[in-house]
Amino acid sequence: MTMTMAVTKRADATTRAAAVRFDNVSKTYDGHHLVIDGLSLDIGQGEFLTFLGPSGSGKTTSLMMLAGFETPTSGEIYLDGAPFTNVPPHKRGLGFVFQNYALFPHMSVAENLAFPLEVRQVPRASIKEKVERALTMVSLAGFGERRPQQLSGGQQQRVAVARALVFEPSLILMDEPLGALDKNLREQLQYEIRHLHRNLGVTIVYVTHDQSEAMTLSDRIAVFNKGFVEQIDAPRRLYDEPMTAFVAGFIGENNRLDGELTTLAGERGLVTLSGDCTVDAVCAAGLAPGARVVVSVRPERMSLGAREGANTIAARLEEQVYLGDHLRIAARTPGGRLVIAKIPNHDGLPALSLNDTVNLSFRPEDARALLLAEA
């Protein structure tokens, strides 16, 4: 991809000023049920922040409030420190990339791109040049005369991105922009969006329900659930140190071993898994002995055989699937808990047969005791 647009250096994560601030924002449509419940978060200058969550979790509503298409019922949104809630959408100066592209079908690609410049009364000659540059940036030079309908889905999405960038906004919102594309194309465009973000230094707020997309693209991810942000962190911390059972379950695969926290010492605590054993785990903040917890362990952190200083669970092998790079096994503990483990195939794999009793071990620092969410 050729880069010709002005390149701004990205600020370091720690020194970033907040570009956008949600301050205790709530939203209700019917007066009873809160779609967004007291949302407060900061989005840094030049950051790529993703709102991730299942459908109905409030992520899209939050984005729409930022764009001005929805109004918060209470709370305030600030852009660069100035209250933003009462600014009409057309004066917000944000780029918005819609899920279904929202290209104007009665205009050519070049006219679509020229639209935001024309309404800003940019001189004609300058418009032509900027449109050319934007098209080149998304590898669509020479497509200006086509109608959007004549382009493939991926090309249409590139046009939509170019249109949101062409008037050089400092903040770009994307609402599941890759949702309608097939997997290969999606991965390619993810790469292109990342590239654009890195080169242009713009702030991007991105909405998706696809966790791997969020992991690929984001500096930070805000995990939405039922109108709350459960956790907002870098992808690595979300995966390794989930703070709630929902986050642990939503991001990546995990084993959920329910039990009761019996003793707590600093960060570590002992969790009794009734019917099985007691495990040593890292406890989430705010837990007290006696709490019903779920111990979350990633399947790839489980190993076969007992280890020194690690928790060990005995279980009966129910299933094994050979996947080439790893062996995936599912085993049932005496207490009835199903444990999944991924055994990497680097030193050869053990020969197992169904109904064998296996010992599965995991280090305490790979186990996280999280408050059991009420169903």
Added chain:
Amino acid sequence: MSTSGPTLARQLGRAEAKARLKSFGLVAPLLVFILASFALPIATLLVRSVHNPEVAAALPATAAALQIWDGARLPDEAAFGALAQDLLTAPEDALSRAASRFNSDLPGGRALLLLTARALKASKDAPSRARFVQIDPRWGEQQVWVQLGVALEVWTAKNFVTAMDYRYDENRAVVAQPREKQLYVTLFLRTLWVAGAVTLLCLVLGYPLAYVLAQAPQRLSNILMIFVLLPFWTSLIVRTTSWIVLLQDHGPINDMLLALGLIDDKSRLALIYNATGTLIAMTHILLPFMVLPLYSVMRGIPPTLTRAALSLGAPPFLAFLRVFLPLSVPGIAAGSLLVFILALGYYITPALVGGLSGELYSNQIAFHMQSSLNWGLASALSVILLSAVIGFYFVYMRIIGAEGLRLT
């Protein structure tokens, strides 16, 4: 496989033929119905505008005699003889029908033919030019014979001559009607004007309505749509007559304006039995035909497009102008075409509320079909109206483009 090529093609052809036959079988009843009840009558009507066999059938000898007549002066004795022979030998009903037809070419022509026939039968005198003139002096007028000649043409343009406000003079030249007898061209232009005005009014009133309907949540818009359709489900006569009640000189509208002091008793507005009445009532009745196609097109415009325009910096009105309006053009086109064409042929409403100055082309067609029984002229007027509609349709298609038009 290449070896099975021809066989495969044949099998495919057979399978497709079967499917075609089946689908044709499904539409065949409708096709027959349409042919019998629509295409055939219309074709007959169109033919009637140029086909005029009755008079020639009743008076064959006269027709032959007038063939060689130069038209410069009165025809010779042979022609009078032939006419006498025809009048004496023609069957009663055929002669009566011919006389009725002739009446539309020459006012009083029916009585002239029938009375002359009766007089000829009653007396034993040898029929001659003098005898004819004695029975009715009009037989001595060249104009009468010219009109008889016109009436005797089996294939004729006379109806179109009349429909264009022309006539045959005594030398059989086509000349313009005297000003006071000119009617149809003016009426045609007025019909175009009224149809255009109704279309414009429907668009001005219907566009915002369709817009609101299209923007409203589905449930609300379904309810509102019932209000649009409600008048549609009421009888046309009821709707039209309620306008008579509302718009008459001492109706609620005039009374209200009077009560508000906007008019005084002597200057009550003439809202009905004129072009104003026709305009108001027709706009009301044709409004749904504008709203429905507009609504269906507007519903299909994704709301994200307007949002996209806003997010790109266009103020709401500009977003409407640059994005929504152009995308709603197919609806405007379809609605306008529908309303305009329906208005061109509108009949009942102008007949009831139009009075004399609000009368439209179709009312004259009806008049000639039902009252004057000049079917030839009625057909000619219909042909002109139909051609105008088809003409407008094609001009419209040229401007808007076929893909720009969406009726559903």
